[in-house]
Amino acid sequence: MAGRFRWAVAVAILVPAAAHAETPRAQPDGKALFSQKCGMCHRKGGMGTVLLARRIDPAQAELEKRTDLAPDYVVAAVRSGIGNMPRVPRGELGDADLDVIACYLSIKPAGPKAR
Amino acid sequence: MARQIPSAAQLARALKAFGGVVGAGAVFADEPDRASYSDHFAPDEARHAPAGAVAPGSAEEVRAIVRLANDHRVPLWPISRGKNFGYGGPAPVLRGSIVLDLSRLKAIEVDEENGTVLLEPGVGFFDLYDHLRARNIPLWLSVPGNSWGSVAGNALDRGVGYTSYGDHAARICGMEVVLPDGDLVRTGMGAMARSPNWQLYKPGFGPSWDTLFCQSNFGIVTKLGMWLMPEPESMLGFDFEFDRPDDLGWVVDTLAALRREGIIQQSPSIGNWLRAAAVMTTRDQWTDKPGTLAESVIDAIRKRFNIGWWSVQTRFYGPLEMTEATARVVQKAFAGKPVLSTKPARWVRGDAAEGSPMTGVPVTFPLANANWHGGRGGHIGYSPVLPAKGDLAMAQFRRTYARYAEFGMDYHASFSMGERSLTNVNQILYNKDDPAMMGRVDGMFRALVADAAAERYGEYRTHIEYMDLVADTYDFNDHALRRLNERVKDALDPNGVIAPGKSGIWPAAWREGR
Numbered sequence: 001m002a003g004r005f006r007w008a009v010a011v012a013i014l015v016p017a018a019a020h021a022e023t024p025r026a027q028p029d030g031k032a033l034f035s036q037k038c039g040m041c042h043r044k045g046g047m048g049t050v051l052l053a054r055r056i057d058p059a060q061a062e063l064e065k066r067t068d069l070a071p072d073y074v075v076a077a078v079r080s081g082i083g084n085m086p087r088v089p090r091g092e093l094g095d096a097d098l099d100v101i102a103c104y105l106s107i108k109p110a111g112p113k114a115r
Numbered sequence: 116m117a118r119q120i121p122s123a124a125q126l127a128r129a130l131k132a133f134g135g136v137v138g139a140g141a142v143f144a145d146e147p148d149r150a151s152y153s154d155h156f157a158p159d160e161a162r163h164a165p166a167g168a169v170a171p172g173s174a175e176e177v178r179a180i181v182r183l184a185n186d187h188r189v190p191l192w193p194i195s196r197g198k199n200f201g202y203g204g205p206a207p208v209l210r211g212s213i214v215l216d217l218s219r220l221k222a223i224e225v226d227e228e229n230g231t232v233l234l235e236p237g238v239g240f241f242d243l244y245d246h247l248r249a250r251n252i253p254l255w256l257s258v259p260g261n262s263w264g265s266v267a268g269n270a271l272d273r274g275v276g277y278t279s280y281g282d283h284a285a286r287i288c289g290m291e292v293v294l295p296d297g298d299l300v301r302t303g304m305g306a307m308a309r310s311p312n313w314q315l316y317k318p319g320f321g322p323s324w325d326t327l328f329c330q331s332n333f334g335i336v337t338k339l340g341m342w343l344m345p346e347p348e349s350m351l352g353f354d355f356e357f358d359r360p361d362d363l364g365w366v367v368d369t370l371a372a373l374r375r376e377g378i379i380q381q382s383p384s385i386g387n388w389l390r391a392a393a394v395m396t397t398r399d400q401w402t403d404k405p406g407t408l409a410e411s412v413i414d415a416i417r418k419r420f421n422i423g424w425w426s427v428q429t430r431f432y433g434p435l436e437m438t439e440a441t442a443r444v445v446q447k448a449f450a451g452k453p454v455l456s457t458k459p460a461r462w463v464r465g466d467a468a469e470g471s472p473m474t475g476v477p478v479t480f481p482l483a484n485a486n487w488h489g490g491r492g493g494h495i496g497y498s499p500v501l502p503a504k505g506d507l508a509m510a511q512f513r514r515t516y517a518r519y520a521e522f523g524m525d526y527h528a529s530f531s532m533g534e535r536s537l538t539n540v541n542q543i544l545y546n547k548d549d550p551a552m553m554g555r556v557d558g559m560f561r562a563l564v565a566d567a568a569a570e571r572y573g574e575y576r577t578h579i580e581y582m583d584l585v586a587d588t589y590d591f592n593d594h595a596l597r598r599l600n601e602r603v604k605d606a607l608d609p610n611g612v613i614a615p616g617k618s619g620i621w622p623a624a625w626r627e628g629r
Contacts, residue, residue, distance in 0.1 A: 040241045040263055040479050047479040051486055054397070079147055081155060084485045084492055089151035089205065090143050091170035091216035092196065 030104025037093050037101065038063070041085075051084055063105055071102035078102075118628035120211030121189050126166045129187035129213065133169040136179040141219075143168045152197065152214045154206035154579070156485070156493030158545075158553045163206040163579055165192060168214035174293060174337040180215065181335065182297040184612040190625075191215040192614050193335045195236035195268025200261060200482065201496040201542060202272070203579035208616030209625065218265075220337065227252050231288065231314035233340050236267045240477040253346040255475035257281045262477030267339035271329050273576060275531065275538075277472045279380035279432050280344045282533070287325050289313040291338035295608035300324075300334075314340035330576070331600075332614035333607050344432070350462045350474060351438040352430035353445065356423030356455040363425055363512055363530065364505030369448050370427070370532050371503035378444050379532075384540070385427040386529035392416045393484035393527060393544060406523040423455045430473050435463060487525070488546035494527075497541040497560060499567035500575050503532060507570075511539055514566055522559040523552075538575055564588065579616075583629060586619020601626070 034042075041048035042063045053061035060066050078098055081087040093101075121129075126144075134142045143152075144167030152168050153160040166189075171177045184191050192212040197205025205214055220235035223246050232254075234243065240262035247254055257276030259269055270283035280286050289303040303319035304312035317325065328334055357366060366385055373379040389408075392401070402412050417423065431441040442459070449457070462469040470476050485492035501507050508530055519526045528541045541563070545556050560581065564574065568588040577585040589596055600620045604611075611622025621629060 036242075040239075040477065041482075045478070045480055047482040050394075050480045050483045054486070079151065084482070086155040086200075086204065087147075087151040087153075089168065089197070089216065089218075090148060091141070091152075091168055091214075092218045094140075 030100050033097050034064070034101050034104055037088075037097065048085060055083075066105065069102075069105045071099070071106045074102035074105050075099070118209065118625055120209065121166070121187075125187060126189060126211070126213070129183065129189040130167055130169070132183045132187060133180055133213075136176050136183065137169060137171050141170045141172070143170070143216075152194075152205045152216070154204040156200055156204065156495070156547075157206065157580070158547065158556060160206070162210060163203065163208065164210050165205075165207050165214045166211045168205075168216045170216040170219050172219050174220075174291065174299065177215070177217070177293045177335055177337055178297045178299060181293055181295065181612065184213075185296065185610045188610055188624075189213055189612065190615045191335075191612055193217060195265030195271075196239055196263070198239075198261065198264030199268065199272060200485075201494050201578065202576060206579060208579045208582055208614070212615070215335065217335075217337070222338075225250075225252055225254070225343075226314060227254065229315060230254055230343050230345050231340060232343055233289075233314055233338055234266055235338055236265050236336060238266050239264060240266055240269075244475075244477050254343040255280075255346055256343065256477065257283060257286075257475055258472045258477045259283075260472065260481040261479060262472070263479050263482070266341065267336060270339065270341060271336060273329055275382060276475075277381060277384075277428075278344060278430070278475055280342065281382050283341075284326070284329050286342045287329075287339060288315065288317045288342055289340035290325055290328060290336050292324075292328055292334040292336050294334045295610075295613045299337075301338075302328075303340075305340075314342075327603075330618050332617040332620055333603060335613065344475070346464070347432040347434070347438075348464050349435040349438045350430055350432050350460070350469065351435075351442050352428060352460040352473070353442070353449075354426065354428050354458040354460060355449065356457075357425045357427075358423055358453070358455040360424050360512065360516075361509065362423075362453065364509040365452060366425065366427065366505070367503060367508040367530060367532070367537060368505035369452065370429070371505075371537075373429075373445060373448055374503070374532050374534055378441055378448075379429055379431065381430055381432075382531050382533055383427045383429045384529045384531040385425050387425060387526060388413060388416050388420070388422055389487075389525055389527040390426070390484075390529065391420045391422060393487040393525075394481055395420070395483075396487075397489050398487050398525070399489060407520040408525050428460070428473065430460065484527075484542065484544060487544045488549065488552070490546045490548035492544065492546055494542040494544045495556065495560060495578050496576065497543060497563050498538055498574050498576055499563075499572040500533075500536050500538050501570070501572045503535060503537040508537055508539075511567075511570070511572075515539070515541065515563065518559060518562055518566065522555045522562075524555070524559060582616060582619045 049061045078088045130142050130144050152165045190212040192207030193215040194205045196218045217236040220237040222235045224233040240258045243266055257278045257280040259274045259276055270287050273284040275281050289305045291301050302324045304310040304316050431438040531538045545552055573588050574585045604620050605623050611624040615625045
């Protein structure tokens with residue numbers, strides 16, 4: 001369990017309000033699967049976004065805004081872990097679903113209209 | 116410690132048999148699979164490496180696997196979602212156990228009118244949150260600081276949250292459990308088939324079993340009933356900052372009285388300056404000197420975040436008439452005391468979402484504190500329980516602070532106020548890529564447990580590596596509670612197939628190595 005800390009500071013800076021809840025989960029498409037399986041950390045205010053903003057252009061810290069992700073790279077990061085990201089087991093995210101997510105993240109429309 | 120673990124052939128036969136139940140696609144035993152079910156925060160993952168994993172899709176499949184585990188004499192390590200970071204994640208106590216991954220069990224049944232939910236262990240806090248919001252159901256969650264994990268798993272491990280429903284185990288109402296012989300039982304009113312009261316009345320008739328499945332290895336919970344907080348009309352509160360380390364004593368005494376009287380109904384957590392700094396920044400932004408942080412660095416951190424040496428947030432939930440009255444009482448309790456600053460918090464229905472765990476919104480960003488040292492980070496939780504008394508809290512703080520300094524680690528702690536007790540939650544942050552630092556963590560942890568035990572304080576929860584160490588401190592009448600636990604264990608699980616070693620409870624077959 002991550003411990004408690006001072007929310008006021010964090011909320012003011014990160015504003016995570018319901019950022020993960022924006023996509024309905026009925027459709028097993030890439031965006032919905034990403035939201036369901038990855039969104040808690042890799043959308044606005046998530047742990048992954050916070051940490052990536054330290055390492056890359058903060059404007060691309062949310063994975064859905066990245067333009068440089070190849071499917072193999074996504075799969076490797078998920079299965080092997082990267083930095084502070086733990087490995088995601090196949091019981092939680094099967095290979096077929098991971099492939100859909102990897103394709104979704106790599107086939108991004110270029111330019112500002114992404115998302 | 117050298118415990119006999121099942122042979123590779125025995126494990127292979129068991130995994131093949133499991134595949135017959137769940138399909139080969141839900142058995143995971145490649146090297147990358149084993150790594151993915153290891154504890155990624157652990158200094159040495161191999162100490163608790165699993166032999167593989169199996170992911171059933173229904174309670175019936177869980178029952179079938181448990182029966183096969185008995186046939187093949189292989190130990191299972193059930194996990195809900197395996198995100199209990201700092202306590203072992205998905206990894207088993209006993210190396211070579213097979214992880215029983217319940218993350219595919221994701222059913223949610225909400226009873227909106229009664230404010231209850233019946234959920235399966237694979238349901239995460241985000242899943243339940245999205246389920247409620249998508250249907251505009253006006254019920255709030257209570258979430259832990261890392262909300263990636265399972266609602267049921269967190270409650271069963273006695274996790275805590277921030278609202279007045281924050282004592283998660285206390286909100287459990289009724290379970291469905293697969294016993295170690297494959298039998299299926301429902302607790303409380305669920306013991307009566309089709310009872311409408313399963314999620315409404317906790318005790319049932321005769322002995323109550325719910326708490327026996329918390330932090331234990333007596334069964335596998337496949338459904339868990341919980342009470343959820345009806346969305347209140349308002350949430351008010353204060354963020355208090357305090358300037359000096361010594362303020363902890365009077366703050367504890369002030370809050371303890373408010374908790375005892377039920378004025379404050381959530382668990383305010385009094386935390387030090389590193390809580391914010393470790394999530395928002397990395398250590399190298401402040402200093403390049405090893406060892407515990409200098410006063411000048413602490414001052415700089417406090418200045419940057421405009422926080423005290425200690426900070427605490429109190430929150431009150433309910434109709435505005437009541438929360439405003441509560442705010443006045445709390446303000447009066449702090450009046451005339453050396454508060455550095457007071458910032459009111461206010462959310463009233465109709466306002467924009469407040470967006471934090473204080474209103475039950477799940478988050479993961481606090482996990483960023485694992486990056487405090489840079490590199491591949493992690494932390495281990497040390498959380499002894501003590502009386503809610505200011506002088507004892509100060510003594511605990513000084514003792515523990517000295518240990519951090521002795522071992523050259525950065526002090527990262529909070530004191531969480533229960534109704535009658537205080538839990539001193541420490542997250543010892545470390546860098547797995549710093550061998551010198553990693554070499555100090557084990558010694559520091561053992562010293563801290565010994566310090567607490569000398570005061571007769573025990574931990575409320577611990578990492579898989581230290582379950583025996585902590586269980587040893589519960590020593591009344593030569594460990595009579597452990598004897599009782601293990602008599603129950605042997606009666607329910609004679610082959611010792613469910614989670615050997617959980618909470619220091621070993622089945623007869625594995626007890627030898629203790």
